[in-house]
Amino acid sequence: MARVSIRIVGPWSAWDSRARRAQLVREDGSTAEVLLHPGGAGALPALEQARAEGRVVGAARHPAALHLKQVTQVGGASTWVFDGFAGASLARVSRELAPRGEALPLRLVAEVGVAVVDALGELGAPAQAAEGRQVVHPGPTPGMVLLSRDGQLKVAGFRAPPAGTRLEPPPGYGAPEGGQAPPAQVYAVGALLVELLGGEPPPAAGADADGHAAGVRRALIRVVSRPGPRAPEALVDLLRECLAFAPQARPSLPRLSVRLSRVVRDLPSPDLLTWARDALPRLWPALVGADAAGMDAPGPAGAAGAPRSAFGAVEVDPGLAAPTEAAGRGRALAPDDATASAGRGARSRPPEALLEHDTEEVERTRVRQEPAGR
Numbered sequence: 001m002a003r004v005s006i007r008i009v010g011p012w013s014a015w016d017s018r019a020r021r022a023q024l025v026r027e028d029g030s031t032a033e034v035l036l037h038p039g040g041a042g043a044l045p046a047l048e049q050a051r052a053e054g055r056v057v058g059a060a061r062h063p064a065a066l067h068l069k070q071v072t073q074v075g076g077a078s079t080w081v082f083d084g085f086a087g088a089s090l091a092r093v094s095r096e097l098a099p100r101g102e103a104l105p106l107r108l109v110a111e112v113g114v115a116v117v118d119a120l121g122e123l124g125a126p127a128q129a130a131e132g133r134q135v136v137h138p139g140p141t142p143g144m145v146l147l148s149r150d151g152q153l154k155v156a157g158f159r160a161p162p163a164g165t166r167l168e169p170p171p172g173y174g175a176p177e178g179g180q181a182p183p184a185q186v187y188a189v190g191a192l193l194v195e196l197l198g199g200e201p202p203p204a205a206g207a208d209a210d211g212h213a214a215g216v217r218r219a220l221i222r223v224v225s226r227p228g229p230r231a232p233e234a235l236v237d238l239l240r241e242c243l244a245f246a247p248q249a250r251p252s253l254p255r256l257s258v259r260l261s262r263v264v265r266d267l268p269s270p271d272l273l274t275w276a277r278d279a280l281p282r283l284w285p286a287l288v289g290a291d292a293a294g295m296d297a298p299g300p301a302g303a304a305g306a307p308r309s310a311f312g313a314v315e316v317d318p319g320l321a322a323p324t325e326a327a328g329r330g331r332a333l334a335p336d337d338a339t340a341s342a343g344r345g346a347r348s349r350p351p352e353a354l355l356e357h358d359t360e361e362v363e364r365t366r367v368r369q370e371p372a373g374r
Contacts, residue, residue: 003027006036006072006081014088014287016143024069024081033084034069037156038077047071050078052131056160060128060135064119066146066154085154087146088280088287090196094142096283098199103227107267108275109196110235112145113189113260115153120185121253123158133160136180138167139188142196149280151273172201176212176245183247186256190242197231198222202243212245219243235263 004024012019012035020036045053054071061067070081090104090112097103122128123135137144137158144157161167166179172195175187187205195201202219206212220240223231238259244250251259264271270278280287 006034006074007031008036013289014092014284015146016089016092020074021084022081035066035082035084036074037080037082038074045078047073047078052162053133053160054080056128056130056133057135057158059130060123060158060160062119062122064115064153064155065123065158066156068158080156082156085146085148085152087148087152087154088283090142090145090147092143092287093147093280093283094196094199096286101227103199104196105270105275106197106229106231106235107264107269108272109193110260110264110267111272112153112196113193114257114264116140116145116155116192117189117253117257117260119155120189121257124182124185124253130160132163134163134180135160136167136185137188138169138180139173140192141170141173141201142192145192147272147276147280149276149284151276153272170201172204174205175247176205176207177247181247182253183250186242186250186253189256190239190250193239194219194223194243197226199226206245209245216240216243229268232263232266234259234266238263 004026007023007025009021009023011017012021015035015037018038022034022036023031024034025031050071054068058068058070066085067083068080069083072079072081094104120137126134128135135158137155140155140157144155146154146156148154159167168174169180169188173188173191175184177184191201198219200219200222203215206215220236223239224236238251238256242250242256
């Protein structure tokens with residue numbers, strides 16, 4: 001089986017401080033740009049268990065899902081290897097907008113909700129299950145939703161845990177009943193939209209219906225108090241239903257998609273595509289910072305070419321060798337012996353994950369810690 005190395009190019013802080021731009025370098029010298037990330041909510045499991053998840057997630061496809069190519073080990077931690085995508089997380093975008101007195105447009109947020117719901121519904125369908133694993137998402141939070149300057153939207157962080165395993169959701173995203181069943185996924189979508197609109201996720205689910213309703217009410221007050229046009233009643237009512245204490249009181253994923261689509265049609269412009277093309281170029285220097293000095297942003301999936309770096313020589317680490325995708329099978333993450341190869345010629349790396357850099361070289365140093373997926 002052909003093997004590749006992973007070449008760390010630099011950070012990609014437009015996603016968050018843990019993301020890294022990299023290239024897969026094949027034996028024939030060809031390259032493909034990728035993004036590395038240590039995962040969404042919570043740490044990924046040990047490498048072999050993470051690869052078992054990755055085989056299922058990588059085989060599941062949706063236009064709004066950031067495709068997972070591989071799972072490998074970086075800095076002693078299991079790490080997702082995604083297709084290259086020049087996107088900024090909505091968490092980073094929102095943080096750049098807040099000091100300017102701006103917020104994400106209502107219509108854009110509702111369109112994000114439609115795309116996320118459709119991805120959750122399709123990827124979580126029984127037909128996408130494999131090896132006894134269902135594709136679910138512990139969020140997604142704004143930190144796992146990426147938007148490009150040309151208006152493409154991608155959601156990262158889908159998981160496929162073993163049957164019976166519950167993933168720990170991000171704070172405020174866990175339904176009262178727990179788990180990742182469809183009603184709990186609807187609850188998480190409601191939490192995502194509340195955070196995008198109100199700046200904070202809802203409080204943790206209450207232990208009783210009355211206490212829970214009071215917390216949801218406080219979250220919705222933030223939504224209707226946001227800068228700009230007021231959120232319409234239809235959207236606020238839908239968010240309240242998504243965050244209902246009882247699972248049966250929430251809309252189904254298909255019904256949520258239909259109702260959000262109706263909300264989108266009634267909301268004024270700008271839509272997602274128009275806003276991304278107009279506003280993101282203005283915000284881009286602040287989003288990427290020094291990451292883009294002397295280099296282009298990550299290209300589309302499969303983009304090839306020589307490394308573009310202002311950091312001097314970029315190291316190819318033989319300890320990160322791993323296989324390419326199985327050719328023609330549309331399926332990633334075939335098992336390999338990368339675990340064994342990681343010990344050959346690889347210097348010791350910090351356990352936290354990924355790699356820090358400076359302007360002279362890519363160094364193995366401790367990375368800044370940031371809450372997962374935020």
